[in-house]
Amino acid sequence: MKKLLGFSLLVLLLASCSTEKGGQSVNPYFKYFYPSDTIPKIYLFRDVAHGLDEQFHRIYTLNDSEGQHLIVEVYAADGRIIEALNYNVDSLDVLDHMVVNRNQEKTKAELFKNKLIPMNNSEEVWFASRFQGFLDSTLILKEIKRKVEGVEILHEVLGEEVPSIIMKDKIRLTNFNPFTKKENLLQGEAINYFSEGYGLVEWHTPDKKVHYKLEKIMDQAEWLSIITR
Numbered sequence: 001m002k003k004l005l006g007f008s009l010l011v012l013l014l015a016s017c018s019t020e021k022g023g024q025s026v027n028p029y030f031k032y033f034y035p036s037d038t039i040p041k042i043y044l045f046r047d048v049a050h051g052l053d054e055q056f057h058r059i060y061t062l063n064d065s066e067g068q069h070l071i072v073e074v075y076a077a078d079g080r081i082i083e084a085l086n087y088n089v090d091s092l093d094v095l096d097h098m099v100v101n102r103n104q105e106k107t108k109a110e111l112f113k114n115k116l117i118p119m120n121n122s123e124e125v126w127f128a129s130r131f132q133g134f135l136d137s138t139l140i141l142k143e144i145k146r147k148v149e150g151v152e153i154l155h156e157v158l159g160e161e162v163p164s165i166i167m168k169d170k171i172r173l174t175n176f177n178p179f180t181k182k183e184n185l186l187q188g189e190a191i192n193y194f195s196e197g198y199g200l201v202e203w204h205t206p207d208k209k210v211h212y213k214l215e216k217i218m219d220q221a222e223w224l225s226i227i228t229r
Contacts, residue, residue: 027092027117029148032165034070034199036061036089042223043200045212053077055212056223059199061089069095079227081106092117094127101132113143118167121148133175143172146192155193157201157214164195 034041040060047053054077062069068089074082086096094116097109115125127144134140146169155164168191175184193202204211218226 025090025092027119029117029165029194030092031196032163032194032199033092034059034072035197036068036070038062040220042218042220043214044216044218044223046215047210047212049204049209049211056227057200058220058223075227080104097129097131099129099131100134102134102136107132116144116146118146118148121151123147136177137179138175138177141172141174141176143174145170149191155195155201157195157198158217162195162198162201164193164201167192167194 037059038061040058043057043059045055045057047055056075056077056079058071058073058075060071062071066088070087070089071084072087073084076082081100083100084096084098085094086098087093088095094111094114097111098106099109101107109129109131111129113126113128116127118125124145124147127146128141130139130141132139146167148165149168150166153164153166154161156162157164169189171188171190173186175186176182189206190203191206192200195201198214201214202212
């Protein structure tokens with residue numbers, strides 16, 4: 001049970017990746033990520049392996065002196081924010097990673113590697129972020145190494161066949177207790193589907209014991225009515 005919970009947490013932390021459809025990104029895969037919109041859209045994902053488990057991704061863009069950014073906020077089924085990632089649209093690099101700690105405080109993670117989007121189908125990129133633990137005083141180092149596994153496939157999204165790409169993650173989650181100096185390592189893999197005009201639409205572990213799929217796209221008013229009822 002402990003191993004399953006740890007791995008579910010690891011998959012829950014998977015981040016989405018995004019850019020402006022038709023924008024100036026130099027990444028050749030940019031069309032498969034979220035279109036730019038300053039009005040938030042909320043993606044409802046359901047774990048089809050455990051039908052009652054839900055997750056919400058709130059997606060919107062911002063413009064400031066540093067350029068255009070795309071924000072992906074991840075929420076639990078009860079509306080609690082879990083984490084947020086800030087992407088630079090031009091480069092697709094991760095600028096900031098925010099994680100909610102055990103005291104329900106938003107904290108800025110320490111980024112060591114900020115790449116989540118390969119530039120071609122042979123490159124493996126690396127993301128590494130360290131932050132406070134969710135349940136205790138541990139520190140967590142999350143690492144994702146990602147490669148493109150399939151391009152220009154048709155994938156079912158909300159009842160339609162949409163051009164998509166597949167990206168495979170190798171994931172390491174290292175828990176470090178600064179008082180006892182003990183470490184605990186969890187490792188796993190995830191398969192992610194990114195579809196043209198949508199962005200991330202589905203992800204699962206290789207055995208599909210954890211399997212989230214896009215079920216609905218909502219505006220903010222509809223989403224708030226769900227999480228506050």
